[in-house]
Amino acid sequence: MTRGRISEHVVESVLKAHDIVEVVSRYVRLTKRGKYWKGLCPFHSEKTPSFAVTPDRQIFKCFGCGLGGTVITFIQHIENLSFAEAVRKLAEEAGISAAEAEVAADLTRQEEWRGAWFDLYELACSFYQHILKFTEEGKRAVAYLRGRGIGPEAIETFRIGFAPARWDALADILRQKRIDPSIAEESGLIVRKADGSGFIDRFRERIMFPIFDDKGRVVAFGGRTLDGGEPKYLNSPETKLFSKSSTLYNLHLARPAVRSDNTVVLFEGYVDVIQAWSAGERRGVASLGTALTEEQVRRIRRLAERVVLCYDGDSAGRAAALKNAELLESGGCSVRIAVLPDGCDPDEYIRRFGGERFRREVIGAALPSVKYRLHDFRKNFRLQEEGERHDYVRGAVEFIAALDLATEREHYVRELAAELAEFGVSESVLRQDVEAAHLRLRSRRRFDGKRAALAKRGLSGSAGKASSGSAVFDVERPDYWNAERFLLAVMMADADVAFQVQQELGESFHVAEHAALAAYLYAFYAAGRSPDLNAFMATLQDPKLEALAAEIAWGGPTGPVPPQAVEDCIQRIRFHWIKMEIERKKEEMVRAERAGDPLEAARIASEIISLESRWNFVSSGNV
Template sequence: MSNGRIPEEIIEAVLKHHDIVDVVGRYVHLSKQGHYMKGLCPFHSEKTPSFTVTPEKQIYHCFGCGAGGGAIQFIMAMEGYSFAEAISQMAQEANLDIGIDPAADGRSQQNPDKTKLLEAYELTGKLYQYILKNTEQGKQAMQYLRSRGLNDKLIETFGIGYAPAPWDTLSQLLERRQFPLPLMEKGGLLSVRQDGQGYFDKFRDRIIFPIHDWKGRLIAFGGRAMGDAQPKYLNSPESMLFHKSRSLYNIHLARPQIRKKQQIVLFEGYMDVIKAWDTGVINGVATMGTALTEEHAEVIRKQADQVIVAYDGDSAGQNAAYKSIPILEKAGCLVKIAVLPNSQDPDEYITTNGSERFVRDVIEAAVPSIKYKLIHFRKNFKLQEDGDKLRYIQQALKVIADIPSPVEREHYVRELSTEFRLTFEAALQDLNEIRLQSEKNNKFGDNKDKAWNNVMNDGRPRERAPSLLKAYHNAERQLLAIMMFDRDTTKYVERQLGDQFNVDAHAALAAYLYAYFAQGYEPNASSFIAMLQEKELEGLASSIAMMGNSHGVNGQVIDDYIREIKKYPQQQLIELKREEMLKAASLGDLTLAGQIGNEIMSLEKQLKSS
């Protein structure tokens, strides 16, 4: 088998040190379901999990988009690595010296511009931190941070720095270090002078908050003005590293606690995250002043089940929190909203009331999204007036009607009927009429643009339509599934069937299996898939491997599959002969038609006896 220039024993060693669940778990929130782990596929958008990891076989497969393979293929797909780069990275993580230069794999290399830009951001971050802590220029910025309640530990933890006022501090450093300045401008560190002659620093006289990706790589900056300069906050522009619509501030530091608690606290800005961290809320991230997007929500859902939205307490912040609910719930998140009094933001609340009250009275007291919706639009009605009161009750019932759980619906209907002295039965009747009308208006399905990933409106998953694979096609898949885990069966099939698989991809997999076992390897789906290095075959192999080999296999079953596979070419020949016979008869050549008819009878007799 060909695997580039990497020996199979190195692949085996790397896979031995990397459990598929741990590898995938860094990117995807997985939940145990029987012998499998399930989660939302990282390779396409979905609401209902169709991405499955099988620890026993060390493989993954998405039943939605067809992606599949082992740990190496997963890293390649997530990081854009070549095979050699993935092996090298995984070996490094496992402290294995495999003596391989990933650059030797000429098929794919990391973008050199991206690598250079990452180096530049790392250097720039260190420069700004040094200026803040060690220079006269940074003293005012340090005093400002102290006045905001940030101590040395927080400043160090979050890598906060200061960009000085001069126009060319950074540009001169980058030029001396021989970084290409046009690339630095493209990456958001520099700006072009108005006359087009030269460059100047993008950030000047601002507190600098480094922005990292989930792996901890510095990819952008947020700069806050200390005085009246506008804009108050300035983020790096979009670049090959930084995408505002899906980047979250502090995701790299928060991930361990997010995974532990299965909960994210979503803030609006840097200072809220940092001050909350000091209270012990270390699972906080921020959208950095940009509106929450569906891409943000997908990133969040892949990390945790529950989100607490802790936006500012003013009307703008609460409106943004309200708008975040459908976006997060569409992604499959369980949403709660933290309510801050007196229009305060989290930073102000912590400064005024202290850490303990913030955790107890804001974060832990966050209300479910339904309750928050009722609170939020309640202020639009004058409840002391009968007309507005009735309109509010009808609006509240419409919100409650959207709740999928009957128990939750009843809970909120009882609360509403008690508050406004309604009979529970009357309120429930109105609710049921609203739900009935809604069901008439709505089509079934929660993911209509992806029919394969739909869940009906009653919340119960429906079974997919049964497979319509032809008998020979199904027989080939079943046979390959057995072969993948049984050396003796593979050798037997090679003798009896060889390359006579009717589907080209199946024939290719069989040939790879013959070679794999001929080299003395033990049955191992993950190792076998790692040696394919063909994306289409990797997905097919993972799909077949998921079928397993525990379905009452014996010699008779194997022979039946082989017989079914061999029958298909004969069946095709018979069909072809029938067409020829009909054509001869339509042309009036009855003699030829009779001869072909005899051939068909002979072929059918052979088919029955085979």
């Protein structure tokens, strides 16, 4: 998603030449709702529209999957193009020939280096495949793979290879083929010798699993040792083509099956994916690393609505499954978790019971995440012991009570009752307990919501129409978070306010992404530009920041904002810095006391007092 070297001038001329509503309408049925146009998001599957376009601001935003940006961003994603390719397409349509020429030159440059990189990985991949298939040492690897249920068909499909036990096997080939050593080094396939006298192979005596991009091109490798050497798995470093946090292994092969079933099966690692594929499960993908990133969640959500997590049956695997289930659910996926026998991983299960049973009894019988959590919780108790049984019932009741849907609560009350029937626990008593706990929870939530709303009354009161029904401002979030977003929204529309904030706050925003947006805004205005949301978003180098800018601008105030509202927000942000400083000092003071240093503790105490008086000053300033 590199932006290449296209000038801002070209980007702006392309943006100005297109109306976002008109362009989006070619792909999405939009209906007018007041100032916005709404429709079903083309980037994730949904039944009620959460995708919106605003002609005033010329941006789109999906409140389901989070994607948002300018018309260029839209074309990029819907046509699966790079930034430069999207600009070229839009320039062609608008007949802006100057823009076309510049973009064409940039694309040639990009295609050249990308082409060189792809060729290099392709060469390495074929080399490793050759070693595996046709050499003595390759036979060891084939035997090992066969032992793990990976046969010739899978070896061919996933292009598995072997890196020989030599220091410079690949380095030699690259030299013979006259590959530019600086590119080869940057690609992470070879490493410069410590004395600088040449290069050695990064991967030696390892089974090589190529990692593919969305289009099935090799962009990195994972290498596994054969003899238990360390580290067991070695991956390519991050490069211009390969980012671990956005990669989903096997996406290019799994896509058709995933789409037709509207289901992704997520495994812990690529070896699991290959084994499951050999066992007939073709919807498998894996992240490279246990915790999913937000970007991976978004990509999964765009592919399918349902996710089955199939992680190892040990405590680490269960913990990772629960954590990722939560991430996926908050990203809008419906999640099931496969249950493997204790201590068993997918590999072992398939070898013991076969692929058919794996698909039917593990993947097919995966539990809804709520049920899995209960199941997991249940493991901590021996129901025969009265005390433990009571603890279990209490915990389970609290858990079920937190479910929003009455039908869901009813379902789990019945299951719990069936489980406890032999101990004489009555279903109707359980139901009463659950409903009572549910009401308590609801009233507590309402109270918290009201308190948060009161706390931000100053903000919404002076800011007028700050929130327009979107999730941009959120009463559940801390005060400074809302204040920062409100300020940024105003700054995007008003250079004077941006200048004032720069003087008074600089980049001291609490949320890193907010600080980054502020920095880009300062730079934008410093270049003599006047407020222009689309032009500003085109200067952001990062699709995530662009989506955030769209989100914030979306919910921003529509008319002029009183100066007091701006001052108010600045104070709130400062207020939080002081509060954090006081908390830090208090911890320091406790440490000094514990260390038996009363003088130091007293000195810190006086610092706290002076901070607190500043706090009072700041907070009384905006009553």
